[in-house]
Each structure stands twice: as C-alpha cells, then as structure tokens.
Amino acid sequence: MARIVPFKGILYNKDKVGELADVVAPPYDVISEEKQHVLYDRHDTNVVRLILGKMYEDDSPENSRHTRAAEFFTAWQAQGILSRDDKPALYLSSVSFHVEEKTVTRYGLITQVMLETFDKGVILPHEQTFSKVKSERLGLMKICKANFSQIFSIYSDQCGILDALKHAVEGKKPAIDVVDDVGERHCLWKITDAPVITWVQEQMNDKKLFIADGHHRYETALTYRDFLKETDPSFSDDHPANAIMMYLTSMEDPGLIIFPTHRLLNHVDPQSLSQLIEKARVYFDVEEIPFADHFETSLERFRKALKANQDRTTLGVLIKNHKTFYVLSLKPGVMDEKFEGVIPATLRGLDVTVLTQLVLLDMLNLSQAALDEEKLITYSESDRHAAEAVIKGKCEVAFILNSTKISQVQDIAESGQTMPRKTTYFYPKALTGLVFNTLKP
Numbered sequence: 471m472a473r474i475v476p477f478k479g480i481l482y483n484k485d486k487v488g489e490l491a492d493v494v495a496p497p498y499d500v501i502s503e504e505k506q507h508v509l510y511d512r513h514d515t516n517v518v519r520l521i522l523g524k525m526y527e528d529d530s531p532e533n534s535r536h537t538r539a540a541e542f543f544t545a546w547q548a549q550g551i552l553s554r555d556d557k558p559a560l561y562l563s564s565v566s567f568h569v570e571e572k573t574v575t576r577y578g579l580i581t582q583v584m585l586e587t588f589d590k591g592v593i594l595p596h597e598q599t600f601s602k603v604k605s606e607r608l609g610l611m612k613i614c615k616a617n618f619s620q621i622f623s624i625y626s627d628q629c630g631i632l633d634a635l636k637h638a639v640e641g642k643k644p645a646i647d648v649v650d651d652v653g654e655r656h657c658l659w660k661i662t663d664a665p666v667i668t669w670v671q672e673q674m675n676d677k678k679l680f681i682a683d684g685h686h687r688y689e690t691a692l693t694y695r696d697f698l699k700e701t702d703p704s705f706s707d708d709h710p711a712n713a714i715m716m717y718l719t720s721m722e723d724p725g726l727i728i729f730p731t732h733r734l735l736n737h738v739d740p741q742s743l744s745q746l747i748e749k750a751r752v753y754f755d756v757e758e759i760p761f762a763d764h765f766e767t768s769l770e771r772f773r774k775a776l777k778a779n780q781d782r783t784t785l786g787v788l789i790k791n792h793k794t795f796y797v798l799s800l801k802p803g804v805m806d807e808k809f810e811g812v813i814p815a816t817l818r819g820l821d822v823t824v825l826t827q828l829v830l831l832d833m834l835n836l837s838q839a840a841l842d843e844e845k846l847i848t849y850s851e852s853d854r855h856a857a858e859a860v861i862k863g864k865c866e867v868a869f870i871l872n873s874t875k876i877s878q879v880q881d882i883a884e885s886g887q888t889m890p891r892k893t894t895y896f897y898p899k900a901l902t903g904l905v906f907n908t909l910k911p
Contacts, residue, residue: 471592472625472677473584475713476558476667479660479905480616481645486551487515490648494656494903497619497683498522499603515542515551517903520618521610536613543614543906552906560661560670561905562635563717567654567898569727576725576898577632579670580620580658580905582713583679585695593623593679594883598891599686607690612697617907620717621684621691622900624876625677627720631670638666646904658904679718680883682896688714694909704911715907717900721876728879729895730871732856733825734848738866742834743789746867747796749833754785754798762793769857772797776872783824786853786870788860795857800824808832816885820878821871822893829869851895 487493492513495501498521501509509518519542523535546552561580566573586592639659646658661667681688691714698705705711719726750756757775761768772795776786783800805818809827817823830836840846848865850856856868874894882889 472674472679474560474579474671474674474718475582475584476560476662477582477713477715477907478555478558479561479580480547480552480554480908481905482515482903483550483553486549487513490646490903491650493517494648494650494901495521496650497899497902499686500899515546517618520614521902536610539610540614543616554908555660557662558667560635560667562632562639562659562661563900563904564657565654565725565898565901567652567725569897574725574727576719576723576727577636578717578719578900579632579635580715580717582710582907583621583623583716583718584713585692587692591678593681593688595681595685595688595888596879596883597681597685597889597893599689603686604690604693607686608693608697611690611694611909615909617691617715617909619684619687619902620715620900621688622682622717622719622896623679623684624682624719624721624726624879624896625674625679627722629673631673632720632723634666635661635670638663650901654898656901656904678884679716680721680880682879682894683899709911710907711909715905721880726876727897728873728876729851729897730821730873731849731851731892731895732853732871733869733892734850734856734859734865735830735846735867735869736865737846738834738836743867746787746789746829746833750787750796750798750829753804753828754800757797757799759795759797760793761795765861768795769854771795772870773853776870780872783819783821784872785821785825785829788857788868788870790860790863790866804828814885814887816878816882817887817889820874820882820889820893822874822890825869825871826890849892851897 482490482493484490493516495509495517501518501522506518506522506524509516510524520539523539525535563578563580564575566575588595638661642659644657644659649655695711698709698711747756759768759772759775772786775797776784779799785798787796787798805824809818813823813827830841853870856870859865860868879894
C-alpha cells in the first residue's frame with residue numbers, strides 16, 4: 471500500500487541564518503500579500519522567496535518568481551545557507567499549540583512517499599482542486615525541481631508508528647526547535663537508525679493515506695512525474711520525482727484539529743439576497759440572534775447555537791445591514807428529497823454540500839462557474855473575521871459553518887467522492903522551511 475522512503479533532507483544551517491524563526495513560514499496558500507512583505511523584510515533567506523516569490527511588472531518567462539526561486543535555492547546551497555544531510559532519514563516533527571484554552575502537541579512523520587494515482591486507492595483526496603493553482607505550482611516544480619513544503623496527509627495509526635518514533639528520539643535534542651509568529655513551537659528530529667526505518671516502512675505497507683492539505687501540490691507532482699516520463703529519456707523507476715515529501719499524522723492524534731472554512735460573498739443578486747431568509751424557512755428551522763447593542767454576547771450565543779446543533783446540518787448566516795445572526799438548522803429529509811440520485815449519500819450529509827447545493831446554487835441562484843470566481847467568494851477560518859467583514863461592509867453575506875468530522879473525510883475519500891473546495895482547515899498547518907527535498911537525480 472503506502473510506500474515510504476527515507477531521504478537526505480536539505481535544511482537551513484543555523485550557523486548561517488541565525489534564528490530559524492526568521493526563515494520559516496506558513497504554507498504558501500495562507501500567506502497574504504501583507505504577510506509576504508513581512509516575511510521578505512524579516513530575512514534575506516526566508517522561505518517565502520521559494521514558495522511565494524514576489525511578482526514584478528517586467529517579469530518574463532526568463533525572469534519570473536519561479537526562476538528567481540530556483541536561483542535562490544541553488545545559491546543558498548552553494549553558500550552553505552542550506553545543507554543536505556549525509557544520510558537518508560525519517561524526520562519526526564512535533565507542534566505544540568493552544569486550542570480551547572489547552573496546550574496540545576501533534577506529532578507527524580516527514581518522509582518521501584511514492585506517488586500513486588488516486589484510482590489505486592492508496593493515497594486518496596477528499597477535496598476538489600482549482601486548475602489555475604495546479605498550473606502555477608507545476609511551473610515552480612519544473613524550474614526548481616524540488617519539494618519546498620510537505621503534503622499534509624493522515625492515516626490510521628492504531629499500531630503506534632508515531633509512538634515508536636517518539637520513543638526512538640526520547641532524550642535526544644531536536645535538530646530544530648523554533649517558535650513561530652503565533653507562538654506555536656515546532657521541533658524536528660532526524661531518525662537514521664536502519665532497523666527503525668525498516669520497521670516503519672513495514673508498518674506503513676497496509677496503510678491508506680488521506681490528503682488533508684496539499685491536494686494541488688500532490689496532483690502537480692503526478693503531472694510533473696508524467697511530464698518527465700514523456701520528455702526525459704533518462705527517467706527511470708528510481709528517479710526522485712516518483713516520490714513526494716509528505717507530513718504524515720495519525721487520525722487518532724488528539725492534536726489533529728479541523729476548523730471549518732467560512733464563506734464570504736460579494737456581488738450577490740440583491741433581490742435573491744433579500745429573499746434568502748424567507749426562502750430558507752421552507753427547508754430550515756431559523757433562529758434569530760440580534761446583535762445591534764451587544765455584539766460580543768450575541769456572538770457567543772451564536773457560537774453556542776451552532777455547536778449545539780452540530781449533529782444536524784446547521785449554518786450560520788450574516789447579511790449586510792441586518793444586525794442579526796441567523797442560525798439555520800436543516801429540517802429532516804430535505805437533502806434526500808431534493809438530491810437523492812443526484813448527490814451521493816456520503817456528500818448529502820455535509821454542511822458544505824447543503825450550503826453549496828441548497829443555499830448558493832438553488833436559493834441564491836448562483837452558477838457553478840460563479841463558485842470558482844475569486845471576486846465573488848473568499849474564505850476565512852475565523853468566524854469573528856467573517857462576521858466583522860459583513861458588519862464593516864467588506865462583503866454582502868457570510869456563511870459560518872461547523873467543522874467537518876475526521877470520519878466524514880475518511881468515508882468520502884474511501885467512497886471515491888470529493889468534498890467541495892475549502893471544506894476543511896486542518897490546524898495547525900505544516901510549517902514550511904523545516905526540511906526540503908530535491909527532485910534532481
């Protein structure tokens with residue numbers, strides 16, 4: 471099943487860069503333009519220059535953010551800013567963070583995983599992807615020939631693979647120990663012991679991997695491998711592009727947290743929006759929580775109402791100028807009655823499917839193409855940010871969701887279905903800059 475391969479990682483040299491906190495970054499897809507500038511200014515060798523370089527008006531195919539990334543990657547290795555390990559290793563990482571006023575630590579294994587097409591049933595997606603993003607990431611991979619960040623995947627670890635790796639590094643100082651911008655502590659240990667590596671490989675042989683974050687990069691890796699097969703006469707089964715760097719964590723890890731991804735919409739038909747709540751009453755039980763005078767108290771009531779109904783499909787709605795939180799709880803049988811035979815049962819029970827199919831497409835009369843329009847719909851993992859965006863007039867309507875469950879991710883992936891885009895937000899994301907993987911032979 472899942473085939474993992476140790477690799478000679480490329481890591482930042484602390485003697486050259488100083489504080490490692492100055493050179494790491496979140497994944498490229500959560501870096502805003504403002505954050506990009508902050509990371510650029512923070513350190514001349516911050517990883518943002520590799521994963522999300524700046525674009526300029528005079529860019530060309532010969533001088534672009536991708537070519538500059540390749541030049542940085544090559545130069546930093548030549549200057550000793552980045553150095554490659556002598557021995558193939560598995561890399562155990564930990565991240566300690568706060569959630570619901572508790573400190574939680576999640577462990578993960580960073581390794582190479584042999585690429586498999588989704589039809590093999592070994593590595594499975596759970597979300598749809600954007601073709602524009604995949605095209606941009608493919609351009610970066612073709613020029614840089616490297617994995618700069620890990621695909622975040624999950625698996626069932628009832629045999630205790632991560633526990634064994636924790637035992638293997640017990641009492642050892644981590645190679646990396648860094649606290650990021652939001653106060654989360656990341657540690658990384660190198661494991662080169664051959665018997666341990668062999669045991670882990672054997673234990674992973676019967677595992678399925680479910681992509682949690684990084685669908686675009688995984689599909690890009692498949693495309694890149696196929697591109698090399700067709701264009702490189704020297705391509706063989708042992709070419710490094712047959713594998714990709716992954717971060718693997720356990721479904722059973724208490725530190726595996728899923729946040730919802732809320733939707734913020736603009737350019738909605740005014741008449742459809744004005745009729746939304748009345749139309750919703752046909753399909754939903756509607757609770758109204760005014761917040762004109764006591765926003766904080768009302769926000770807490772709103773959150774509790776959503777959480778109390780998380781076992782049935784419940785959506786939160788805020789509409790510009792309404793001064794009210796609406797809590798929409800789906801009436802029994804609605805999705806089966808409207809979409810049986812059209813949408814698979816595993817998907818009909820998802821809050822995001824109800825929002826997409828019943829609310830956005832049916833009640834607001836949006837087109838499927840409109841859902842791909844960046845000017846129409848944006849995303850946030852923060853319910854407060856979404857609410858404030860509506861109140862301040864930055865968007866016309868926001869939809870607040872409960873979290874998707876791990877069991878739903880697994881069931882949908884195993885059934886061969888995919889969730890709508892941006893259904894899950896696995897937290898924390900895997901930090902970028904801990905280790906890199908070259909795809910050059």
